[in-house]
Structure formats: structure tokens, C-alpha cells
Amino acid sequence: MTDTIPHWLTKQADLSPDHPAIEMNDGTMVTFNELRESSQRFARKLTYLGIEKGSHVGILSTNQIPMLNAIHALSYLGAVGVLLNTRLTNDELNYQLKDANATFLLTADSLKEQASMLQVEKIHSFSDIDVLPEKKAILETELNLDAIFTIMYTSGTTGFPKGVVHTYGNHWWSAMGSALNLGLDKRDKWLIPLPIFHVSGLSTSIKSVIYGMPIYLLEKFDVKAVHYALMEKGVTIVSVVTMMVQRLLDVLGKASYPKELRCILLGGGPAPKALLERAKEKNVPVFQSYGMTETASQIVTLSPTDALEKLGSAGKALFPAQLKIETQADDSIGEILVKGPMVTKGYYHKQSANEESFQAGWLATGDLGYLDEDGYLYVVDRRKDLIISGGENIYPSEIEGVLSGMKQIKEAGVTGKSDDKWGQVPIAFIVKEMDVTIEEIKEYLQTRLAKYKQPKEFYFVNDLPRNASNKLVRNKLNH
Ligand code: ATP
Ligand code: MG
Incomplete structure (x- = not known):
């Protein structure tokens, strides 16, 4: 039996049609019903272009509403989105487009010129698509949790980027694991200053749809805009990387954040202890987490109750996930292995990388770490470094x-x-x-x-x- 759930956006639009889904810093607001309508319209326009179930479609965009329309539209068609980093060179983009077998490319208007140099036959900007006629299409009403939703490349920090296949189930379980850790609050509003083409931004956009929670979307990171949103816009959770925490604390100075801000979720790289201590002194709720593209966002997080006591730790594995350290001899530090339904089933047609990284359902992360006597993870470094x-x-x-x-x-x-x-x-x-x-x-x-x-x-x-x-x-x- 395959596990299917109702299409998540259709479901949320039924449950809370008038609830805000997306808020932008220019004041634009989109409800769940509007998001469903615009995404389904987008899907019918993509059908006119010939995009269908199983098509692989590149998306090259900064954070904006049409990008989310494109992502949802592809899921309505059962097509696969290949999310591309806008900061890559054309050679790097060409490599990823080819590697992922993308036959179409959808781009933000501002990137169309750059995109026109790329080696894909069919390139369309969001405005090009806007003026197309709609073609009748059979839109998916259910999502098969085992089906491929997106392909997203690792950052290429230790070698060539690898295409991580994310299923609908990976995102579903990532959303469940995060909710069981952070809890859900009716007032939640999650700020996304990180790109949607990375797993943190994409997974939060999907959590929004699953939870019925608005996201506050910034086109790109800007410390003043993030500070303003945290102070004035009722944001309760924000995902950040280390550099952003540093800059936000500088801007905060002696002031403090409103008490609704309950979680600054820090991930993506090492968090220097001095920085965590500085945040602690200022009573700023920074939660360390650990994850990677392969785990569809964080898989280990320090829960709110332990945040102060276990400073420097990334916490424990989320409820649906497992974690172990593969040590050698009497060393307590070893490679971090993770397992769980949010972990990718593999890299897109990279058999040797898959054989190397996956053993009996466990993903060898290439990261080194240790567990303290209470089972809390401390990430030490990358094995290759x-x-x-x-x-x-x-x-x-x-x-x-x-x-x-x-x-x-x-x-x-x-x-x-x-x-x-x-x-x-x-x-x-x-x-x-x-x-x-x-x-x-x-x-x-x-x-x-x-x-x-x-x-x-x-x-x-x-x-x-x-x-x-x-x-x-x-x-x-x-x-
Ligand atoms: P590539 O796999 O191509 O070399 P990458 O590993 O940098 O690139 P990402 O998936 O973006 O690609 O990053 C995940 C990595 O970030 C983790 O494997 C880990 O090395 C690092 N990381 C994430 N969270 C933490 C953390 N809390 N502490 C230390 N490092 C972290
Ligand atoms: Mg990696």
C-alpha cells in the first residue's frame, strides 16, 4: 500500500481559506485560498507549455510569490521541480540542469536575461507564463508520499554538489518532526530570510501549508528588514545561519525582542560558543540545530527546555528520527549517522555516492560529532576537513x-x-x-x-x- 494524503495546499485552502499564507515586506498578503487558486492557474498555464506529470523543471528565482506558485503548480501536475541557487555561475547551473534532466526552466523576471544563456531549450519567465492561456489539466488531488517532489543540490562545500531527491513524504515528516519539537501555536508566523532554493526556505514554505501558518517572506537577507520584522510584525519563529545571528545581535544592541519571538532556529553550519553565549546573555532564544539538504531541513534540534543547559549542543534527534555515532577504537568522536522518514532516499542517479552514504537505511553524513552522557549531539566538524x-x-x-x-x-x-x-x-x-x-x-x-x-x-x-x-x-x- 502506498501512503497518500490529500494535496496539502488544496486541503489547507479548504480548512482555512481566508487565513494568511504569505506576507511580504512590501505589505502584500496572500491567503491560502488565493495561493491555491493562483497555483492551480499557474499549473494550467504550464500545461499549455507542455509540462506534464514526470517533467523535470528548473526553477531559478529569488524568494517571491510566483516562485511558490511555480513549486505548488508542479506538484499539482506531478512534475518535479529542480531548485537552483541564483548565485551559481552559468557553468554550475548548466551542470545541475543537465544532471537533473531538466527540460524546462522557469525564472524570476529579473533573471531571465542571465537564464537565456543557459543550455535548456525552453526558458520562461514568470511574467511570460502569466500571460499564457490556461489549458485544461487534470490536477492531482492527492500526494503520494513516496513520489518525487523536488531535486535540490547540496552546497558543494566538500566536493561536487549532489542532487538530493526530496519526496512529499520527506517534507511531510520534516514538518511533523519540527512541530513535535517546537510545538504549534495559533499565532505562529515564521520568517524566511533564507532562500527557498535551499532546504531551509523550501521546507518552511511547506510547513506553512501543512500547519496553516503564515510565512513572512523576504526576497533576500537584509539585516534591517529582518530586525524590523522581528520587532514589529509579530514573527514567532525565524530560521537563520550564524552570520545572521551575529549581525542581528549587533543591530539589537541593548534593546530586546518582543516576547512573541519564541525561536531563532540556527542551522547550516557551526555556531561558535561565544556567539551562543552572547545571545544567552541578551535573552535571545537561539536554538541550535543540525541538518543538511539530505535531511529536508533540521533533523536534530535543541529543545527549548534544554537550550540554556546544553549550550553548544545541537540537541537530540527529532521524534521521527534516529541518530548514532560510528566511532573507532576508544575515540568518542565519530561520524554522525542519521535515519528517519525525512531523510532522502538518495542522490539523483548517483549510484556510487548512494552506496557510499547509505547503509541499511542510515545516512552517513560525513560530519563528525559526539554524544554527551545525556545523549545530546555536539557537531565537531566535517570528516574531510x-x-x-x-x-x-x-x-x-x-x-x-x-x-x-x-x-x-x-x-x-x-x-x-x-x-x-x-x-x-x-x-x-x-x-x-x-x-x-x-x-x-x-x-x-x-x-x-x-x-x-x-x-x-x-x-x-x-x-x-x-x-x-x-x-x-x-x-x-x-x-
Ligand atoms: P556538500 O554536501 O556538497 O559538501 P554541504 O554539506 O555544505 O555541501 P548542505 O546540505 O547545505 O551542503 O549543508 C549541510 C552541512 O552543514 C552539514 O552536513 C554540516 O557539515 C553543516 N552543518 C549543519 N548544521 C550544523 C551544525 N549545527 N554545526 C556544524 N555544522 C553544521
Ligand atoms: Mg553535505
């Missing part, structure tokens, strides 16, 4: 965290360098916040890091190598 020096394991993110705690340092990247004596030694790349000398940095590290972890070389740089998801790419750190 581990530095082994004289037989000791060194985790670059620990060193980066200490360095970025120094007020003269804006950010730091650490990688290993071959060394005749030790095998490898850590070296650091520093972006200054204000004037500082290497001697001062060394002095700062004396009492904070064991000798073998102290970088042997320091380089001042203007910025660190980052990918299109703004993540530090350590294997590109060089001088």
Missing part, C-alpha cells in the same frame, strides 16, 4: 571558533598543511575586524588552545573562499 598532526586529531572549526572569539578578528579559516615532522599542521587565514599582529594572536591562543592545535602559520586575507551558499570552502584556503 579533519587534520591529523603527530597522531592527534585536530578539528579546524574548534580553532576557528577560538580565533573568531578575539575581538580584533572578524572571521577565520583553518586548514591542514603537510609537514615533514608532524604529517600535517594547522595553518590559519584571518580576516581582521581591526588592527592586530600575529604576535598578539599567538599570545591570545596561548591559554585557549593546546600547543598542537595552535596554527603554525597565519595569513591575513581580505576574505575567505566561500561557495554559492556562503559556506567556507576549506580546501580552497591557500596563500
Whole structure:
């Protein structure tokens, strides 16, 4: 028996037709009924173009209502959306479009010109689609939880991006797991400052439909716009990455957020302890979480009741998920393995990656971590970035965290360098916040890091190598 549920948007539009589904910062508001109507119209226009069940359709867009219409429209047709990062180069986009077998590309109006250079035959902007006639189509009334909803590529931080297949069930269970952890409140309004082409933004857009909860959508991250929304717009939950928390706390200064703001969900990368402490001092409810594209958003989250006691931990696996650490010998740190119905069934036609990553239903994440005596997860670093020096394991993110705690340092990247004596030694790349000398940095590290972890070389740089998801790419750190 296959599991089917009613189409989620149709269902929510039936249950709460006049309830707000999307609020934009320009004041635009869309109800669930309007979202259903506009998405179904969009689906009939796509039918006119020849898009049908099983078509693979690229979507290249910043956060905006037509992008959500496109995503829902494809689900009404049983077609598969391939969500593309707007910051990729044309070569990278061409690779993903081809790899995912996309035959159509739908783009935001502002990106049409760039998109016209891409190697897809049929490219249509949202406004092009708007003026098309509608063609009668049989729209899906149910969603099969095992069917493919979207393909989305990993960030490419450790290698070539891989196309993660998300089923409707992955999103359904992600929404269930999150609700069982954070709880649902009638007043909830979830702010999305992160792109919908990433899993955090996409999964929140779907949670909105499943919960009947409005999202407050920003076209792109802007610290002032996020601050304003948090202060004035009744936002209760917001998803962020580390850099955003830093900037938001700076803007907040001595003020405090309204008490309706119950959760600042932090994910996507390491969270330096100094930052978490700063948030704690200001009574700002930052919840650490851990997840990846493959897990359809967070799979481990620190629950509100434990947030203060377990600072630095990513928490426990969500209710429908499991977590274990695969350790070697007597080391407590090992690879993080996860399992659950929100975890992808695999990468799109990447058999070798699938064989490598999936074992008996468990996904080997490529991340290292450990569990404390109460079973709370601490994420340590990526396995590929581990530095082994004289037989000791060194985790670059620990060193980066200490360095970025120094007020003269804006950010730091650490990688290993071959060394005749030790095998490898850590070296650091520093972006200054204000004037500082290497001697001062060394002095700062004396009492904070064991000798073998102290970088042997320091380089001042203007910025660190980052990918299109703004993540530090350590294997590109060089001088
Ligand atoms: P690729 O898989 O192509 O190398 P990526 O892993 O950066 O890229 P994403 O799926 O965007 O692609 O990111 C997920 C990764 O982000 C996790 O595997 C982990 O390394 C990192 N991450 C997420 N949450 C945390 C966290 N709380 N602490 C540390 N790292 C985290
Ligand atoms: Mg990854």
C-alpha cells in the first residue's frame, strides 16, 4: 500500500481559506485560498507549455510569490521541480540542469536575461507564463508520499554538489518532526530570510501549508528588514545561519525582542560558543540545530527546555528520527549517522555516492560529532576537513571558533598543511575586524588552545573562499 494524503495546499485552502499564507515586506498578503487558486492557474498555464506529470523543471528565482506558485503548480501536475541557487555561475547551473534532466526552466523576471544563456531549450519567465492561456489539466488531488517532489543540490562545500531527491513524504515528516519539537501555536508566523532554493526556505514554505501558518517572506537577507520584522510584525519563529545571528545581535544592541519571538532556529553550519553565549546573555532564544539538504531541513534540534543547559549542543534527534555515532577504537568522536522518514532516499542517479552514504537505511553524513552522557549531539566538524598532526586529531572549526572569539578578528579559516615532522599542521587565514599582529594572536591562543592545535602559520586575507551558499570552502584556503 502506498501512503497518500490529500494535496496539502488544496486541503489547507479548504480548512482555512481566508487565513494568511504569505506576507511580504512590501505589505502584500496572500491567503491560502488565493495561493491555491493562483497555483492551480499557474499549473494550467504550464500545461499549455507542455509540462506534464514526470517533467523535470528548473526553477531559478529569488524568494517571491510566483516562485511558490511555480513549486505548488508542479506538484499539482506531478512534475518535479529542480531548485537552483541564483548565485551559481552559468557553468554550475548548466551542470545541475543537465544532471537533473531538466527540460524546462522557469525564472524570476529579473533573471531571465542571465537564464537565456543557459543550455535548456525552453526558458520562461514568470511574467511570460502569466500571460499564457490556461489549458485544461487534470490536477492531482492527492500526494503520494513516496513520489518525487523536488531535486535540490547540496552546497558543494566538500566536493561536487549532489542532487538530493526530496519526496512529499520527506517534507511531510520534516514538518511533523519540527512541530513535535517546537510545538504549534495559533499565532505562529515564521520568517524566511533564507532562500527557498535551499532546504531551509523550501521546507518552511511547506510547513506553512501543512500547519496553516503564515510565512513572512523576504526576497533576500537584509539585516534591517529582518530586525524590523522581528520587532514589529509579530514573527514567532525565524530560521537563520550564524552570520545572521551575529549581525542581528549587533543591530539589537541593548534593546530586546518582543516576547512573541519564541525561536531563532540556527542551522547550516557551526555556531561558535561565544556567539551562543552572547545571545544567552541578551535573552535571545537561539536554538541550535543540525541538518543538511539530505535531511529536508533540521533533523536534530535543541529543545527549548534544554537550550540554556546544553549550550553548544545541537540537541537530540527529532521524534521521527534516529541518530548514532560510528566511532573507532576508544575515540568518542565519530561520524554522525542519521535515519528517519525525512531523510532522502538518495542522490539523483548517483549510484556510487548512494552506496557510499547509505547503509541499511542510515545516512552517513560525513560530519563528525559526539554524544554527551545525556545523549545530546555536539557537531565537531566535517570528516574531510579533519587534520591529523603527530597522531592527534585536530578539528579546524574548534580553532576557528577560538580565533573568531578575539575581538580584533572578524572571521577565520583553518586548514591542514603537510609537514615533514608532524604529517600535517594547522595553518590559519584571518580576516581582521581591526588592527592586530600575529604576535598578539599567538599570545591570545596561548591559554585557549593546546600547543598542537595552535596554527603554525597565519595569513591575513581580505576574505575567505566561500561557495554559492556562503559556506567556507576549506580546501580552497591557500596563500
Ligand atoms: P556538500 O554536501 O556538497 O559538501 P554541504 O554539506 O555544505 O555541501 P548542505 O546540505 O547545505 O551542503 O549543508 C549541510 C552541512 O552543514 C552539514 O552536513 C554540516 O557539515 C553543516 N552543518 C549543519 N548544521 C550544523 C551544525 N549545527 N554545526 C556544524 N555544522 C553544521
Ligand atoms: Mg553535505
